[in-house]
Amino acid sequence: MTDGKAQYADVTEFLDTVEFQDAALLSYVTSAIIVPTYDDIKRDFGIIRAEYLLLLCLSHFPVLTAQDVSRLTGRPRNSISRAVNRMLVEGYIERAPDPDDGRRSKLTITSSGRKLHKKVAKHMSIQQENILAALSPTERKTLAKLLRKTAIHAAER
Amino acid sequence: MTDGKAQYADVTEFLDTVEFQDAALLSYVTSAIIVPTYDDIKRDFGIIRAEYLLLLCLSHFPVLTAQDVSRLTGRPRNSISRAVNRMLVEGYIERAPDPDDGRRSKLTITSSGRKLHKKVAKHMSIQQENILAALSPTERKTLAKLLRKTAIHAAER
DNA sequence: AGAATATTGTTCCAAATGGAACAATAAAGG
DNA sequence: CCTTTATTGTTCCATTTGGAACAATATTCT
Structure with a gap:
């Protein structure tokens, strides 16, 4: 390397x-x-994306159906179905038939599931801070505002 | 539905x-x-994510190795290797051994590959506009600025 | 009420994915 | 120069993924 050219193709240039x-x-x-x-x-915890998304959803709503989780996360229903069955076995969630609709089951998170969620959320938050550390607090607020506005628009389409 | 409660769990609330x-x-x-x-x-075009990312990279750099593409896209090398071999068969890219390094191959995009990239980029751009239509031109500029700053920081870590 | 249609959750299967080991080549260190 | 270490691209394999069909139940329409 004798000249100023980058050794590798640069992602920021891209x-x-x-x-x-x-x-x-x-x-x-x-x-x-x-x-x-x-x-x-x-x-660290042996759970995959769809499984964590399930815990995440259930830690923010008291009761959800698998279909609700599918809609909230955008994952297909079969992925959520598998996640539900594994998280039941692991004791992170509970399932009860919906008395008003025989097709549905009502899912809730257990305290063990909630504990796991807290740990995972911590990991994600730390990594979020690592990456967004490039921005000032004001810039962070602006970014969040713009993203929220966009997300609301996207959700309404 | 007799009350004001949403029928389904709401993603914006989440x-x-x-x-x-x-x-x-x-x-x-x-x-x-x-x-x-x-x-x-x-x-529409029968190509998967890693394959398109390969075309995308090659349409922005004159020559790249598979390793370069792996680094640029963050995809593992075996995914790129498979993509390279499929895109070769389809005639979207070309491969030549690197005379200076027997381990490497130099990849270039063909005009057919470039044509496909243009079509795909059009799709992506349209969808980008659909979603970001929520923002004013000024807000769009601000968002891009903040994201670029963050990306540069992330790339340097 | 009865028939047609829709929704929920599951299973099946084919495709996509990524870690790990590998051979070939290059670079670094003695 | 020779040995050790690193890099590139590939293959192998186990896991993840998601479309499609399915049974069970609800809803809609006539």
């Missing part, structure tokens, strides 16, 4: 030239937070 | 209460753009 730049940036930043965290979660 | 809110928002907005587009791409 992100600057891509046609759908906003989407590429969103994807890059999201992955930087989420991918390593899901790897940690799998290694 | 996004407002989740512990790692910024990460959740990022993930939600990113997925809203990217997931449906990759579904379209698969249906």
